[in-house]
Amino acid sequence: MKTLKVALLGCGNVGSQVARILLEDAEDLAARVGARLKLAGIAVRNPDAPREADLPRELFTTDAEALIASADIVIELMGGLEPAGTLVRSAIAHGAAVVTGNKALLAAQGHDLSALAEEAGVQLSYEAAVAGAIPILRPIAESLAGDHITKVMGIVNGTTNFILDAMDTTGAAFGDVLAEAQRLGYAEADPTADVGGHDAAAKAAILAALSFHTTVDAADVHCEGITSITADDVAAAQEAGYVIKLLAIAERLPAADGSDGISVRVHPTLIPRLHPLASVHGAFNAVFVEAENAGQLMFYGQGAGGRPTASAVLGDTVALARRLVIGGRGRTRSHDVTIPALPIAQTTTSYYIGLEAKDQPGVLARIAQIFAAHGVSIETMRQTTHPVADGSGDSATLRIGTHRGPEAALAATVAEIEQLDVVTAVTSVLRVEGN
Amino acid sequence: MKTLKVALLGCGNVGSQVARILLEDAEDLAARVGARLKLAGIAVRNPDAPREADLPRELFTTDAEALIASADIVIELMGGLEPAGTLVRSAIAHGAAVVTGNKALLAAQGHDLSALAEEAGVQLSYEAAVAGAIPILRPIAESLAGDHITKVMGIVNGTTNFILDAMDTTGAAFGDVLAEAQRLGYAEADPTADVGGHDAAAKAAILAALSFHTTVDAADVHCEGITSITADDVAAAQEAGYVIKLLAIAERLPAADGSDGISVRVHPTLIPRLHPLASVHGAFNAVFVEAENAGQLMFYGQGAGGRPTASAVLGDTVALARRLVIGGRGRTRSHDVTIPALPIAQTTTSYYIGLEAKDQPGVLARIAQIFAAHGVSIETMRQTTHPVADGSGDSATLRIGTHRGPEAALAATVAEIEQLDVVTAVTSVLRVEGN
Structure with missing residues (x-):
C-alpha cells in the first residue's frame, strides 16, 4: 500500500483534532483512501505551546516550507491572510493537493488560488471554511x-x-x-x-x-x-x-x-x-x-468547534487522497461567468418597521401616503397606543410590514418618515425573508 | 468542444424532466461539464404515450440496447428490477457511465452493480435513489x-x-x-x-x-x-x-x-x-x-417529484461527465467491510406504551414488577382514569415511557403485560428515538 505524506500547517482548536484523527484513525483512513496517510509534520510558531490533543513532540516544526516541500497533501489551518496565503501558494507550486479551512483567505483570494491550482493541475478543497462540519x-x-x-x-x-x-x-x-x-x-x-x-x-x-x-x-x-x-x-x-x-x-x-x-x-x-x-x-x-x-x-x-470542523477537513483530505491514488486530475472548477454584484440599494427586499408617532388624527394617513409616494406596498400594519412617560398624552406604536420592493425605495420611505413632525422615532427597521 | 452522448432509459415523471432539462439547458450544462451533453435518444415501451414535457418524437425508441451501445452516459429511470437490471449491466459492459435513480434495483443488487462498475472502470451514481433532490x-x-x-x-x-x-x-x-x-x-x-x-x-x-x-x-x-x-x-x-x-x-x-x-x-x-x-x-x-x-x-x-428528482439525476450526470472530460477513473468504492445486520430483537430501543387496565389497587405494582423482572427501566409513567362505557366502573389509561434497553426485553415485557388479567388491552406500542 502506497503512503501519502500529509503536512499540517497550524495546530489550534481544529488542527490538533485533525492531527489526532490522522494518528488514531490511521487504519480506517487507509482503508477508505487505498493508501496510508502519514502525518509528516505539523508546522507551528511555537512547538512547545500547549495543545488540545496529546501529540508527539517530534512532529512539530517551525519550518513550514521544508515540510511542504516533501508533502503530497498540505492541510492549512493557520487562519488569516499571511503567512497562510504564501504557504498555500508554495504548496500548489510544489504540486501538493491542498485542503484549507481559511475563510478569510478564500474570501479575499479564493478565485486566484483556484486558478493557480487548476493551472498546476492540483486539487484545492475547502469544505471546512463555511459552516464547519456541514457538507455544503x-x-x-x-x-x-x-x-x-x-x-x-x-x-x-x-x-x-x-x-x-x-x-x-x-x-x-x-x-x-x-x-x-x-x-x-x-x-x-x-x-x-x-x-x-x-x-x-x-x-x-x-x-x-x-x-x-x-x-x-x-x-x-x-x-x-x-x-x-x-x-x-x-x-x-x-x-x-x-x-x-x-x-x-x-x-x-x-x-x-x-x-x-x-x-x-x-x-x-x-x-x-x-x-x-x-x-x-x-x-x-x-x-x-x-x-x-x-x-x-x-x-x-x-458550524464550528475542533472536532466538527476536523470532520470536514478530513472529508476533503480523504477525497483528495483517493484521487491521488486512482490518478487523473482533480475536478475542475465549472467555467466562470462574471455576474456583477449589485449594491444593496439595487436589491429587492421587504421591511418590517417599528415607529413611535403622536396619537392624533391624520398621522396614519400621512405615513401611508409616504409609502404610496415611493411605490412601496404595505402588507400589514398594527397600531397600539400607550401613555407617554412624561404624562403629556398618548403615543402610538406602529409596526408596518411591507411587500417586497426595491431596497432603495424602502430606504427612502423610512428616511422620509423619520422626518415627519408627527413621528417621534423610527425604533426598528429590519428586513424580512422567507415569507 | 467534445460531445458526450446521453442515453435515457424511461420517460416517466422524472425521465421527462431530465430530457427537458438536457434539451433546454444544454448551453449551461456544457459550460459546467466542459463538453456538450447530447441527448441521443429515449428508450421507452411506447413512444406514443403522452409525456409531461413536450419532447421531440424522433428521440424516442423502443430499442434500448442499440441506444446504450453508442452512449457515453446512460441514465436509467425505468424503475423495477427488469429490464432495468439487464440494461444497466449492458451499459456497464459497454463502458458507459451510469446514473440511476432505481432504489429497488440498488437495494437488491447495488453491491453487485458497484463491483461490476468498478471492475469495468466505469462510474455508477445514484443520488436520486434516496430522498429525491436532497444531496445525501x-x-x-x-x-x-x-x-x-x-x-x-x-x-x-x-x-x-x-x-x-x-x-x-x-x-x-x-x-x-x-x-x-x-x-x-x-x-x-x-x-x-x-x-x-x-x-x-x-x-x-x-x-x-x-x-x-x-x-x-x-x-x-x-x-x-x-x-x-x-x-x-x-x-x-x-x-x-x-x-x-x-x-x-x-x-x-x-x-x-x-x-x-x-x-x-x-x-x-x-x-x-x-x-x-x-x-x-x-x-x-x-x-x-x-x-x-x-x-x-x-x-x-x-424527496420526490419530477423536477426535484431530475435535479439529483443531472447533478450526478454533470459530475460523471466532468470526469469523462478530464480523464482518469471515477472514484472507487471505499474498501468494503462486512458487518452483520442484527435482527430487530438484538437492537437497543426505547418504548412508549399505552394500555388500559382495571382501576384497582395493586395494578400499577404488578405492571412495574414485570418491567423490573425483564430489567427494563421505566422513565415516565402517566395514569388517568375514566369510566368504562358499560358502566361497570372505572378504567385506568397508562402511558409508560422506558429508558433505552434491549429490544428483546422490551418486547417480552409487553407480551407479559398483555397476559395480565388486570390489563384490558395494550393499545399502542411505539419506539422512541432522538431523546
Whole structure:
C-alpha cells in the first residue's frame, strides 16, 4: 500500500483534532483512501505551546516550507491572510493537493488560488471554511451542478445565532446575552468579527461564488451586524410571528437594466417561525438553498468547534487522497461567468418597521401616503397606543410590514418618515425573508 | 468542444424532466461539464404515450440496447428490477457511465452493480435513489469519508410523512387522511409500498450500505409500516411532547457478543417535538446523520417529484461527465467491510406504551414488577382514569415511557403485560428515538 505524506500547517482548536484523527484513525483512513496517510509534520510558531490533543513532540516544526516541500497533501489551518496565503501558494507550486479551512483567505483570494491550482493541475478543497462540519460546498458545487441555484440563505455564524436565540428565548438584552456567551466560550473576548457580521460576510462571498459560478469580491458583500438588535426588536418579531436571525444571503436578481446580477449581503433578518431556518437553535448553523428544479433544500449541523470542523477537513483530505491514488486530475472548477454584484440599494427586499408617532388624527394617513409616494406596498400594519412617560398624552406604536420592493425605495420611505413632525422615532427597521 | 452522448432509459415523471432539462439547458450544462451533453435518444415501451414535457418524437425508441451501445452516459429511470437490471449491466459492459435513480434495483443488487462498475472502470451514481433532490449519498460517501457515521435516521418517504403530518395537525384517522392524500396525488391508488414501509426499507438498505461501508441485504431490513397508527396514538404522542414519524434507521450497535453489528429498520417512531426531524412537514424528506466528529447533521428537501428528482439525476450526470472530460477513473468504492445486520430483537430501543387496565389497587405494582423482572427501566409513567362505557366502573389509561434497553426485553415485557388479567388491552406500542 502506497503512503501519502500529509503536512499540517497550524495546530489550534481544529488542527490538533485533525492531527489526532490522522494518528488514531490511521487504519480506517487507509482503508477508505487505498493508501496510508502519514502525518509528516505539523508546522507551528511555537512547538512547545500547549495543545488540545496529546501529540508527539517530534512532529512539530517551525519550518513550514521544508515540510511542504516533501508533502503530497498540505492541510492549512493557520487562519488569516499571511503567512497562510504564501504557504498555500508554495504548496500548489510544489504540486501538493491542498485542503484549507481559511475563510478569510478564500474570501479575499479564493478565485486566484483556484486558478493557480487548476493551472498546476492540483486539487484545492475547502469544505471546512463555511459552516464547519456541514457538507455544503460539495453539494453546491457537485450535487447541484445540473441545476440553477437562485438563492442561498445561511445561518453561518454560531456566535450570533447563539446570542439571537438566547435573546429570543429569554427576552434578555443584547449586551447581557453577549456577556453570557463570552463566559460560556461561545463568543470571543473581542466579538467584533462575529457580532459585526464580518465572519458571516466572508462565508457569504464563498457561498455566492460557488453557487453562481462567478467571482465575488469580499468588498462587495453588504454587511450589517447584530449589535443594534434590542429586546424590543425581538419581542416585536415574536408578536408578528417572526424570529430574528443573522443571515448570509446570496441571491440572483435582475439588475435595474434587466441584466443578471447577484446580491450578496449579511444582515439581521426576520424569518417566519415556521421556516426551516427558524428552528436552528443555539450555536448550530444551517444553509437554506433554493434551486430551480430541486426546490428548497436545507443543510444543518455544527458550524464550528475542533472536532466538527476536523470532520470536514478530513472529508476533503480523504477525497483528495483517493484521487491521488486512482490518478487523473482533480475536478475542475465549472467555467466562470462574471455576474456583477449589485449594491444593496439595487436589491429587492421587504421591511418590517417599528415607529413611535403622536396619537392624533391624520398621522396614519400621512405615513401611508409616504409609502404610496415611493411605490412601496404595505402588507400589514398594527397600531397600539400607550401613555407617554412624561404624562403629556398618548403615543402610538406602529409596526408596518411591507411587500417586497426595491431596497432603495424602502430606504427612502423610512428616511422620509423619520422626518415627519408627527413621528417621534423610527425604533426598528429590519428586513424580512422567507415569507 | 467534445460531445458526450446521453442515453435515457424511461420517460416517466422524472425521465421527462431530465430530457427537458438536457434539451433546454444544454448551453449551461456544457459550460459546467466542459463538453456538450447530447441527448441521443429515449428508450421507452411506447413512444406514443403522452409525456409531461413536450419532447421531440424522433428521440424516442423502443430499442434500448442499440441506444446504450453508442452512449457515453446512460441514465436509467425505468424503475423495477427488469429490464432495468439487464440494461444497466449492458451499459456497464459497454463502458458507459451510469446514473440511476432505481432504489429497488440498488437495494437488491447495488453491491453487485458497484463491483461490476468498478471492475469495468466505469462510474455508477445514484443520488436520486434516496430522498429525491436532497444531496445525501454524496455527502455520506465523500464529505463524511474521514469520519465515522454512528447513526442515520431518515424521513425518506413523502407519502407517509404527508399522512402522519396531516394526522398530527388535524387529529384525523389514518384511513381518512390516506383517502385525502390519494385524492391530492400524494398517495398512489395502491399505497402498500409507501404505507407498508417497503419503499423506505429499500432506501434504508442503500443508506446503511454507504454509511457503514458494508453490504446490506434488503431482506435484513426490519420493516413496519404506518397502517396501524391511530388518531389515539397521535394524540397520546402530542400529550407527551412527541410527534410520530416513519423513520428509516441505520445504526451501528454492538452485537450480543460485543462484536460490531448494524441495525437497519423502518418503523413508526416517536421523536421529541424539538428534534430537527420533527419540523419536517408535508411531503418533505430529511435525513439526520450522527457522526463521531461531525456530530449531528441534517439534510432537508423534496424527496420526490419530477423536477426535484431530475435535479439529483443531472447533478450526478454533470459530475460523471466532468470526469469523462478530464480523464482518469471515477472514484472507487471505499474498501468494503462486512458487518452483520442484527435482527430487530438484538437492537437497543426505547418504548412508549399505552394500555388500559382495571382501576384497582395493586395494578400499577404488578405492571412495574414485570418491567423490573425483564430489567427494563421505566422513565415516565402517566395514569388517568375514566369510566368504562358499560358502566361497570372505572378504567385506568397508562402511558409508560422506558429508558433505552434491549429490544428483546422490551418486547417480552409487553407480551407479559398483555397476559395480565388486570390489563384490558395494550393499545399502542411505539419506539422512541432522538431523546
